[in-house]
Amino acid sequence: MADRTATVTVIFLGIAFAAFFLLPFGGLVDRAVREGNTWDIATSEFAIEALQLSLWTSTVTVVLALVFGTPAAYFLARAQFPGKSLVDGLIDLPIVLPPTVAGVALLTAFGRRGLLGEPIEEWFGFTFGFRTIAVIMAQLLVSAPFYVRAARSGFESVDFQLERVAYTLGASRVRTFFRIVVPQAWPALLAGIVLCWARAMGELGATLIFAGNFQGSTQTMPLAIISAFEGTALGLAGAVALSLILLVVALAVLTVFRLATSAAGRRL
Amino acid sequence: MKRGWFRWFALGVIAAGSFALVSACGDDDDDATPAAATHETTATSSPGSPTAVPLEGDLTVFAAASLTDAFTDIGDAFEAANDGVDVQFNFASSSALATQVNEGAPADIFASADNAQMRVVTDAGSAESPLLFATNVLVVVVPPDSELQSFEDLAAEGIRLVLAGPDVPVGRYSRQILENASAPGGIAPDFGDRVLANLRSDEANVRAVLSKVQLGEADAGIVYQTDAAIAGDEVRVIEIPETFNVIAEYPIAVTTDSGEAELAAAFVAFVLSEEGQAILRAYGFSSP
Numbered sequence: 001m002a003d004r005t006a007t008v009t010v011i012f013l014g015i016a017f018a019a020f021f022l023l024p025f026g027g028l029v030d031r032a033v034r035e036g037n038t039w040d041i042a043t044s045e046f047a048i049e050a051l052q053l054s055l056w057t058s059t060v061t062v063v064l065a066l067v068f069g070t071p072a073a074y075f076l077a078r079a080q081f082p083g084k085s086l087v088d089g090l091i092d093l094p095i096v097l098p099p100t101v102a103g104v105a106l107l108t109a110f111g112r113r114g115l116l117g118e119p120i121e122e123w124f125g126f127t128f129g130f131r132t133i134a135v136i137m138a139q140l141l142v143s144a145p146f147y148v149r150a151a152r153s154g155f156e157s158v159d160f161q162l163e164r165v166a167y168t169l170g171a172s173r174v175r176t177f178f179r180i181v182v183p184q185a186w187p188a189l190l191a192g193i194v195l196c197w198a199r200a201m202g203e204l205g206a207t208l209i210f211a212g213n214f215q216g217s218t219q220t221m222p223l224a225i226i227s228a229f230e231g232t233a234l235g236l237a238g239a240v241a242l243s244l245i246l247l248v249v250a251l252a253v254l255t256v257f258r259l260a261t262s263a264a265g266r267r268l
Numbered sequence: 269m270k271r272g273w274f275r276w277f278a279l280g281v282i283a284a285g286s287f288a289l290v291s292a293c294g295d296d297d298d299d300a301t302p303a304a305a306t307h308e309t310t311a312t313s314s315p316g317s318p319t320a321v322p323l324e325g326d327l328t329v330f331a332a333a334s335l336t337d338a339f340t341d342i343g344d345a346f347e348a349a350n351d352g353v354d355v356q357f358n359f360a361s362s363s364a365l366a367t368q369v370n371e372g373a374p375a376d377i378f379a380s381a382d383n384a385q386m387r388v389v390t391d392a393g394s395a396e397s398p399l400l401f402a403t404n405v406l407v408v409v410v411p412p413d414s415e416l417q418s419f420e421d422l423a424a425e426g427i428r429l430v431l432a433g434p435d436v437p438v439g440r441y442s443r444q445i446l447e448n449a450s451a452p453g454g455i456a457p458d459f460g461d462r463v464l465a466n467l468r469s470d471e472a473n474v475r476a477v478l479s480k481v482q483l484g485e486a487d488a489g490i491v492y493q494t495d496a497a498i499a500g501d502e503v504r505v506i507e508i509p510e511t512f513n514v515i516a517e518y519p520i521a522v523t524t525d526s527g528e529a530e531l532a533a534a535f536v537a538f539v540l541s542e543e544g545q546a547i548l549r550a551y552g553f554s555s556p
Contacts, residue, residue: 112484129485130428130468212430212469212480219470230364230472233435236371 025247031240041234041241049216050224051245057135057220058200064136065144065196073148074181077155094145102142103209110137110210134211135218142206143199147192154188155181190261194254201250221246324352325528327535328374330365331357332381332518333473334404334438334492338551339379345547346538353531361436361473362386369394369523376526377535379518381474381492382437386519398519401539402553404492405513406441408506409481409499416488419508420455423462430477430486433470438477441514442490448512478503492516494552517556 032038041047076088094102110117110128121127128134158181166176182189204222211218213227221242228238331339336359343355358365358375362385369375370392378395380386381404389395410416422429432439446460456462468486471477478495480486482502496505520539522532538544545555 107483107485127428127485129480208472208476212485213433213471214467214469226472227433227435227470229367230361230433230436236367 028240028244028247031236032244035237035240037237038241038244041228041238042245046215046224046234047242047245050219050221050242051249053132053135053216053219054201054221054246055249057132057139058197060136061139061143061200062147062193062197064140065147066193069144069148070151073151074155074177076148077152078160091145091148094142095149099138099142099203099205100209103138103206106134106138106141106206106210110134129210130212130214130218132211132217135207135220138206138210139200139203142203143196146199147196150188150192150195151185154185154192157188158184187261190257194257198250198254201246322352323350323531323534325354325531327353327355327376327528327531329355329357329377329379329535330369330373330375331359331377331379332362332365332437333359333475334381334495335359335379335518336475337498338494338548338553341547341551342539342544345543346535349538350534355535361432363388363435363437364472372525375523376528376532377520377522379520379539380437381516381518382440383517383519384440385437386521389523390521393524395521395523398521399536399540400517400556401520401536401544402518402548403556404494404516404518404553406438406445406490406508406516407493407496408488408508409478409491409496409503410488410506411481411484412501412504414487414504416506419449419506419512420459421506422466422488423456423459425462425466427466427487428468428485429463429466430469430471430480430489431467432474432477432490433472436471436473437516438474438490438492439470441516444514445490445508445512448514449509454512492552497552518553 072091076084076091107114107117109115110120112118112121112127112129117128128137162180162184163176166180167173171179202222203220204226207213207218207220207223208226213219213223215224219227225239225242225246228234228242229236234241329339329343336357339357339359343357347353347355358368358373360368362380362382365375365378366380366385366388369378369389378386378389379401380389380398383398386395386398390398408416408419408422416422416424416427421427431442434440434443443460443464446463449455450457450460469480471480471489474491474495477486477489478491478499481489481491482499488506490508493505496503520536522529522536526532539548549555
């Protein structure tokens, strides 16, 4: 009897949870169907440019997070040093902070009156604001911690003895890392990449504040959605249409990625 | 400015009587009339609150971003005058607010920075009988150390210009001004195009434009005179020649779905009262 109650409760909770997640998407689809001009907006230059910009900037962000974040994650997984928990906290900070704070922080560092931004403009005449590079910087700041976190716990799960054995057998450190450590930590690294990419695709607040909002150079999909929502030309219909494309593309990318990685996982 | 409302409060009590006369003659809002009429007999009472039934309840006001400071003060004054009243504000671009109101957001009052956004709401039947309560003009703002001196300098090659998006009232006005300056008798036929070639960002609202200039990220922006006034020394103002400038009109209306229609009407009456108008003028708005 108690078992049965538990089963019913679990099923009920599961259905309620699923409904909560599915209803908003249902609402979007329903509204898109009723608005009628969804397809025109979805295929307009405004939408396509924003989608292209989102896809390529988030890809660059993931590559940068991999290149710069992997050594950091490995170091944090293996090294023990005083103040390590403070460093951990600092890396996790952008996950906790509202993205608008990240945007303001970027301005204070790389803005034209920022710590580094001011001398850079003086010496090289270069400014970050209103350029695509600012979009990537905003995405990197808020999304790289997701990768570093995941990669770190992945590296921690790799048995250090295996690395030792590889060294004693004469393998170089680099070879050991790519042949022993990375394959072992692979699922965690992939999860980190997916989280990092997803967060970069969704980045809004930091980009708006640090990079600005201009079609073709800084207007990524989330910025295009908020612009449509705040505007009258497209309005809610525009926001709905753009949201749907973003959802479909994100779902497609994530599905393909998961299929590819599970195939890769079987090979390893 | 902020402390001065006590003086206005005293003024307002005196003004309330005269306002009551005016509103009793010409106000088509039935709810406001009995509330206002009570002041004739009770000069000590505060504006908008009948002595028989004191106003109470929660009021949600959706107001244009450019009204942020003035309306916050007006809300404080209205609450001070009516003990049981709590006024909540939602400040954003008028276009975003119009969408939210039409989608059923729990607003009692909508105060827009232009008639077009008010029409979006009234056409949808979400509010009716808007009243004009303030006007505003636009100015160019630049960082204090900027080399830009005149409105014509906006066309200088390579400056970083930010405007509000073309659908946001202030962004629409900005582009209207550029059009006016490009018309026959204006600065030059290609003036608007050359200025827009300098455009680096379509900001979400007027305050975002202002902060980009305050931070020095942008070399110039176009904002309302009232926003420029709030920024004080952090920006320098370049006047826009009167012949090209646009006068922004601010309408206010009670929403049709308001559960506090009487209270909302009293708030609208308060905004239109001498006390409300004095607060708006203190922030650089003009009375209509």
